[in-house]
Amino acid sequence: MTWFALLESNTTGTGRQFAAAALARGLRPVLLSRDPSRYPYVVDDSLDTRVLDTGDAGQVLAACRALARDGGLAGVTSSSEYYVAPAARAAAELGLPAPDADAVARCRDKSHQRRALSAAGVPVPGFRTVRSAGEAVAAAAELGLPVVLKPITGSGSVGVRLCTDSTEVARWAARLVGDDGSPILVETAVRGPEFSVETFDGVVRAVVGKRLGPEPWFVEVGHDVPAPVGETVRAELGATARRALAALGLGWGAAHTELRLGPAGPVVIEVNPRLAGGMIPAAVRAATGLDLVDAVIARASGGPSPVIAPAAGHAAIRFQLLAREGRVAAVRGRAQAAASPGVVVANALTVPGAVVRRTNSFQDRLACVVAQGRDAAAAQRNAERAAPLFSIDIQALEDVYEGGRGR
Template structure:
């Protein structure tokens, strides 16, 4: 009797931390054979560590990605195609559609991935967004900043993970930062393009709304590092705000998804509380990063990664029935994550306190990727996060206090050469 090999579950590239590895593990757990298409598979050490198949593919070439997916379909069948990297979600969706596999609308994904285009669609639909201008040179950035009113936020139109995002207070800061953004490659070496976004600074607290298809997963409270940058240094799930505020944030996020034609699979919508209510900062047509899915798993006992992998493979796994209040309304636990940040440029000499942090009350996971000999550099983006502590609690305050206390036990010692 011939035993048929499991079908391929194709991941187009991956993120380097967080969910990429989990996607592959979930695919295996659901009886599929994960394979990662990557320009440089060595970028993802977990592939070798976990024995995950990889194919060297120029993933910037969408036609080539589709061709390789068709080859895999012939060689063993393809259960689904997706990506845990925001830069490749549109490519993966197009490949899935070409194979007749479940996927979000590639046109909606592409429309959403361009922040300037996304903003224009949301504004036209009446969804609250910051005042913004799309510019193509530093002089135009300065003019836009003066028109909008300083301070302003500058960002690439196709960025991710706070890379290149900065609060600028005066004309000189705007001109200098804009000059550095134009044409600059991102952290993957992909071209940055010839447009940047200049937008109004909304100074209220930041949140994200996590959705799956048309269902609310929950509202997340975000902690940011020191200005002028926007590095996320922690998350609270669910957000520690009144139910009415959560409802307003969720409603605003859903309006944004509807305007953009999204609503298939996972979406991660970032908002700030403005003077007159929630304001959408950006919609990301993907599962959240920053280990937010793990927060949701701890708080809800529901695995978003497994649910999304099943959705991509054609088996929808709905969320447990919940109202607009999400996890808190359902009486679930609360969870919080605090990130271990780089101490500055230098070379790591030692990492201490991991065992103590892992043994602290309520802590469910602790990681630090830095090792002695590693070279550190402060990048003012998600890349400054060296590790994390995740903790649960009976309420939001307890979960946050536990995560912060345990994270404070970890010390990444280095020969710091600059701050």
């Protein structure tokens, strides 16, 4: 059986699905990782692994060459944003299908991305790249408050915050830049609903409505597929996303473009040259019949495109969020959530023993359901009924430590 290499992965969600999709295509998935124990499904699914320094391009290429000699290698990819470009470089070196690794790598730098999009006339927020709290305060004054501060790399809303006055700007900028003066972005806050456009080979496959938690954070608490807007708005969002991909030299395989619908129309928040996270691919499959995970594996291995399956037409994702910090004592209710009407996916995103802390990012999501329905209201209702069926017991850390002293 020919190998298919996954360079690192996601610890939950699509990481496991990538391996399953490769296996379903008659390929033998193998995870290249520094620490395969980070991935619980490796043992559960008897997944082959190779241990190496995945940050070393030479070691990655050597591991892939060894696989090619040992039965053949059909493709190399990653479900992790941090490893999409290295996977593309290794694939290209071996003559396997791959996106433009340089374009993918450049896209990870949000300041470069902003400049390229702005130069091409694609609407983006006003922005400045700064390296100190003082520079951030000056940039905010120039752009006009409120502003959004974020790292120039990263994902999942980690470190992203809305700041409404100069004091907030100074404090949050100081935290982000740290002692080494790491560059960060200061951006004009675009008011309006948020969406994502899921494309494959430059073709719009779905426009997704995002649901965000309370400000000043940008935690995604749910998604609706398709976005609950008119066809004209969907077409405008899709066209803007395609312009952004063209400006960045992207368009091969999957891309996930996030936009806000501002007063003057769509504004690109960021472009991710990878498949969406947050279980969006499962919702797209439920709503449209297109399996984007399988499409990625097919593209990276040179296989035939997946067949569009019958679908419900509408899907919704809802997350159960962290209610308190501490150590997870028990996770229950998955079977009940999975059996709830319309539910197609029910996943716990934490495990007993894990220490959970509030990060105001995707890491605050502890459980997820994807539900389908005959219309948007039914899909949303099904998801909103099922998500609370997860019961996640969290013990306060002081209680854990006190218990430890008492034994």
